[in-house]
Amino acid sequence: MQDTATKIVTPEKDWLTQFKEVAFDYAPKIVAALIILIVGLFVINMFVKLARRLMKKRGIDATLQKFLGNLLGWILKILLFVVVASKLGVETTSFAAIIGAAGLAIGLALQGSLSNFAGGVLIMIFKPFKIGDLIEAQGVTGVVKEIQIFTTQLNTLENKLAIIPNGSLSNGNILNYSAEGKLRVDHVIGVSYDADIKKTKEVLMKVLTANPKVLKDPAPTINVSELADSSVNFAVRPWSTTADYWDVYFETLENAKVALDAAGIEIPYPHSVEIQRKG
Template structure:
């Protein structure tokens, strides 16, 4: 009889606890359902905003996922609080875990922040030729943490976005046109005007070189063994290197044909015979 009485007492207390806990459980379930619906609606609004704005698809996907994750964490805290768990204790646990994760991933967080800045402000885009962190090449891929660059030798350089966003970046494709500067030395006995005319003729004959702004040639320096001429001209980005190499080759051929000397270092060696 005592055992039966003990079971009845336990069952009675359990039922009392269930009835006391049931309102909190129902409230938590309702909060969860409504919260998931609200998160879904907010996600749709964020997606519509990004569809109208001109942001990088990688950044859009990441921010959408980040917002959804933050909202789900807040919903989890709210639901657990409805079940009777102390919110202050839960927030302290989540905060401590966040701090520990942040300290462990300092470098990754720096790269993440740099990636967000690059994707948001767009100092360069995929396909641009840039110079950064001692690497020259074409941007192949921009992700949240790193940027991949294809070098001249068709190697892939992977640069952390934290370093890219905090250092100098030279974007050669930021403007549609680009100016070249070619220095060439001629001998002191050569005709300066004739050499300048040849350089301008080469530029005028090349359709890839823009006529406005017009090419210009001037004496850049009177060096020890040469008069250094400086040629400057503009070309579209797509034609820049082809025009550059054509001018370099053609000026050598024309100078040779016209008898204009291009000095080069020479060393005179004398031998002395001992009597």
């Protein structure tokens, strides 16, 4: 006769037992993997900071410092991921095969990202610009804030953050306004046909030479550029440093207007405006 006191093992109890056994077996591995991950990320951050300090001490370009620091951080984090995975029981050999296969698939899917990475490398090698330069590229004008592995960040003149992929940046046209250290400011100022050309040039030249932000070398130039319908136009071209460009630009216009008025030299209205005023 079968013992009625015999316990019946239900599927639910069997599953719970197996879960406890698996959890008991893997708990130390998971804890160890978490410790390795946390400590590893801390060590990587400290190592990258140390590497950047060493590069700075050796006088390596600031742009290259950030780029190499970011690249070093990514490589070390990938290695840390492999170590953590192996600690959880993933075979290193099979894991390497998985990474290789995944790398091929990801490479095909992320051709644009690889192009951006290659573009970042080209920018580092040929250095068409560096951090702090004012450049124009891909329809954006701004100061280079940071060159990362895949993108370059610019602060625009309106203080907006522009992020440009390195692939398109390295393959497109780049205007570097800071490379030569000097910029020419171009103005066209028109005066009446009744005005004396020599006197007008003298008045405008005094405006330029009186401004300490206008460079003496190259010297500013003033020339008649056009005999327009209602005015004689002068090409007014002072030079400035990159940092002083906008100051010279606006100060030249304002001071020229004040000086011409004081000298009695008329700045005429266009014919269409004169007809409207008379009408």
